[in-house]
Amino acid sequence: MTQATSETTFGGAALAALCWPRFHPGEVWLAGAGPGDPGLLTLHVVNALSQADIIVYDALVHDAVLRLARPEVVLEFAGKRGGRPSAIQRDITERLIELARQRRRVLRLKGGDPFVFGRGGEEALGLATAGISFRVLPGVTAGLAGLAYASIPATTRDTNHGVILVTGQYAAGNQHSLDWGALVRTQLPIILYMGMRRLPEIAGSLLANGVSPELSVAVICNATTPQQCVLVTTLARVVRDTAAQGLGSPSIIAIGEMVKLRAALVPFAITLATEP
Ligand code: SAH
Numbered sequence: 001m002t003q004a005t006s007e008t009t010f011g012g013a014a015l016a017a018l019c020w021p022r023f024h025p026g027e028v029w030l031a032g033a034g035p036g037d038p039g040l041l042t043l044h045v046v047n048a049l050s051q052a053d054i055i056v057y058d059a060l061v062h063d064a065v066l067r068l069a070r071p072e073v074v075l076e077f078a079g080k081r082g083g084r085p086s087a088i089q090r091d092i093t094e095r096l097i098e099l100a101r102q103r104r105r106v107l108r109l110k111g112g113d114p115f116v117f118g119r120g121g122e123e124a125l126g127l128a129t130a131g132i133s134f135r136v137l138p139g140v141t142a143g144l145a146g147l148a149y150a151s152i153p154a155t156t157r158d159t160n161h162g163v164i165l166v167t168g169q170y171a172a173g174n175q176h177s178l179d180w181g182a183l184v185r186t187q188l189p190i191i192l193y194m195g196m197r198r199l200p201e202i203a204g205s206l207l208a209n210g211v212s213p214e215l216s217v218a219v220i221c222n223a224t225t226p227q228q229c230v231l232v233t234t235l236a237r238v239v240r241d242t243a244a245q246g247l248g249s250p251s252i253i254a255i256g257e258m259v260k261l262r263a264a265l266v267p268f269a270i271t272l273a274t275e276p
Pocket of ligand 1: 034035036060110111112113114115116117118140141142143146192193194195220221222223224225249250251252
């Protein structure tokens with residue numbers, strides 16, 4: 001049997017023969033860069049990186065991804081930190097509109113998927129209102145890739161028939177604030193984005209709604225990057241253990257029994273940490 005080499009299996013003529021969209025001047029492409037590992041970029045995003053005139057990127061987009069852009073590209077940082085006022089979001093949308101009106105090929109690059117807690121929806125609405133043509137390129141979201149890279153299946157038929165993706169940076173008291181009791185009643189695991197700042201409050205709400213203090217929790221920090229670290233603990237101990245280990249953002253917090261499957265998978269899972 002012939003062993004496949006990287007030349008025969010990766011890229012090559014078949015890939016080049018696929019019809020890749022042309023990035024036209026005056027368009028904005030709203031793209032997801034995935035959670036960090038450049039191997040998780042989609043081919044559409046790689047195609048976009050090879051054509052963009054300017055990339056407006058967020059704090060969670062990794063340098064390894066930006067280095068794949070064409071050399072003449074202009075890089076513009078538009079990072080926001082959690083909790084800042086939404087006026088800043090408006091400025092970013094206005095900047096995208098301004099750049100598109102200058103007939104640039106504008107790649108708006110966000111961490112993960114642009115429409116998952118990424119304000120991509122708001123930006124798309126702003127562009128549509130301004131009459132700017134845009135394309136959305138989905139990305140691999142941190143909540144799912146983070147679990148996978150931590151050897152935690154998001155679902156299995158034996159553990160759970162669904163998962164709930166939620167953000168910890170919800171606006172308390174408004175019509176969209178989270179009803180933790182309702183979430184708990186579904187008995188589905190919770191995958192929490194932006195959960196570190198309010199972790200004490202969120203863990204407290206879950207416990208107050210009857211979740212077992214012994215329920216398994218994983219905190220996956222810097223998922224899919226060489227700095228990835230995974231803490232496995234319980235709901236009762238998660239606040240103390242994350243503080244003790246000095247874990248911060250960005251982290252995905254997985255709350256549910258499926259976290260326990262990791263122990264059986266880790267010894268044989270080839271991961272960033274075990275690769276040479
Ligand atoms: N659109 C992004 C999410 C943006 S919200 C996506 O689909 O992934 C920002 C939050 O995403 C962070 O607070 C963190 O909870 C999560 N996140 C993004 N990248 C991450 C990474 N590499 N490791 C762990 N969490 C990450």
